[in-house]
Amino acid sequence: QVQLVESGGGLVQPGGSLRLSCAASGSIFSIYAMAWYRQALGNERELVAVITSGGRTNYADSVKGRFTISRDNAKKTVYLQMNSLKPEDTAVYYCNAGYMARNYWGQGTQVSVSS
Numbered sequence: 001q002v003q004l005v006e007s008g009g010g011l012v013q014p015g016g017s018l019r020l021s022c023a024a025s026g027s028i029f030s031i032y033a034m035a036w037y038r039q040a041l042g043n044e045r046e047l048v049a050v051i052t053s054g055g056r057t058n059y060a061d062s063v064k065g066r067f068t069i070s071r072d073n074a075k076k077t078v079y080l081q082m083n084s085l086k087p088e089d090t091a092v093y094y095c096n097a098g099y100m101a102r103n104y105w106g107q108g109t110q111v112s113v114s115s
Helices: none
Strands: 003-007 010-012 018-025 033-039 046-051 057-059 067-072 077-082 091-099 102-105 109-113
Touching (some): 003 091, 003 102
Antiparallel strands (some): 033 046, 033 091, 046 057
16 A cells, blocks of 8 residues: 655746655555656646656656656655746646556645746
């Protein structure tokens, strides 16, 4: 069992930056692939970025070059550094942990980009 708690969301102006954190507890963190998803109002949840247990990363085309996912296995934490934020990045951001048939979600953190 894995519990995930996101933090770091908030209101930021276009062009600004935020760093989201997702703290995990309850299981062996290092074996899990970790991902960030987001869901804007009225839209389906979409994958933003993923980092494997081995550290490989992949990004949605819409955030490539602006967002960076990273993990600290010692702290059982995954991060999402978001730069050059745009109004279309506004969404609830969710942390996800996956390993074989196991799949866990956090409660989400709101990111709002507006002037």
